[in-house]
Amino acid sequence: MRILLIEDDQKTADYILRGFRENGNVCDHIENGHDALFQASRENYDVIIADRMLPGLDGLSVIKALRSTGKKTPVIFLTSISGVDDRVEGLEAGGDDYLVKPFAFSELAARVSALARRPVMQQEKTVLKVHDLELDLIRRRASRAGKEIELQPKEFLLLETLMRNEGRVLTRTMLLERVWDYHFDPQTSVVETHISRLRAKIDKPFEVPLLHTIRSTGYSIHAPD
Structure with a gap:
């Protein structure tokens, strides 16, 4: 033991x-x-x-x-x-x-x-990875291609939520509930604003985009095909 x-x-x-x-x-x-x-x-x-x-x-x-x-x-x-x-x-x-x-x-x-003696439960990863983007959940650090990316707390949580659901489309409502703990529509552009800020940090400086807007549906993060 x-x-x-x-x-x-x-x-x-x-x-x-x-x-x-x-x-x-x-x-x-x-x-x-x-x-x-x-x-x-x-x-x-x-x-x-x-x-x-x-x-x-x-x-x-x-x-x-x-x-x-x-x-x-x-x-x-x-x-x-x-x-x-x-x-x-x-x-x-x-x-x-x-x-x-x-x-x-x-x-x-x-x-x-x-x-x-209790049944062993699967341990979740402490570092999330999508393509060359990494998110260290312990050190609270993000990096892409080895370059550190500075994120605000909500940006970090938003990115974590997206990366935990790699390849899945998350709607605006889902993000409001999971990131902002809103169980109603506050009629603000908080999701869109944070997605824009996040994209500017994790995608625009790099050649391959990872964060995608799915028209009339939501957002998804995934590696290139």
């Missing part, structure tokens, strides 16, 4: 690492939230053990960000906070289980084993 331990208290980390490694498991250890998010998003683990209180980026934020990329790795939170509301908060952030400090290693090991 391959485990990622995110814990800044060295004594606690040593205790957990020793226990799992003695049982023949591979257990990587990260001490801060930012490095943990990078590691967890790039590597595949059977289970993640995450402390809630971490330097740089707290455990809840790490797992929320990880879940936003589509990673389904089971997560068990470790915490010294024992309130019901705090446990609920951890589960709503994307955690699968919760263990309050201090704890017996045998209980942690049993819970980790139970999580690892």
Whole structure:
């Protein structure tokens, strides 16, 4: 079993690492939230053990960000906070289980084993690609043919939505719902304006157009035939 331990208290980390490694498991250890998010998003683990209180980026934020990329790795939170509301908060952030400090290693090991036995769900990509256009969902960066493209937050989300649906036509209504969370027509040209801005950044400087307007239907992004 391959485990990622995110814990800044060295004594606690040593205790957990020793226990799992003695049982023949591979257990990587990260001490801060930012490095943990990078590691967890790039590597595949059977289970993640995450402390809630971490330097740089707290455990809840790490797992929320990880879940936003589509990673389904089971997560068990470790915490010294024992309130019901705090446990609920951890589960709503994307955690699968919760263990309050201090704890017996045998209980942690049993819970980790139970999580690892769950059916493995397919992991979504953290880098989307269409032809020579790339969108890094972790670093929040876009590039085409190796040239970085600066995008505003809504432009990034719009491009992400289109790239996740490569080859499909997305209507104006679909984009309003998925990008702007509008479930009504605001009677504005917000979609058209952002499509125009996006096209100017990802297509006009390059020879091959990727973003296409489908007349009277919507928009689609796809590689050339």
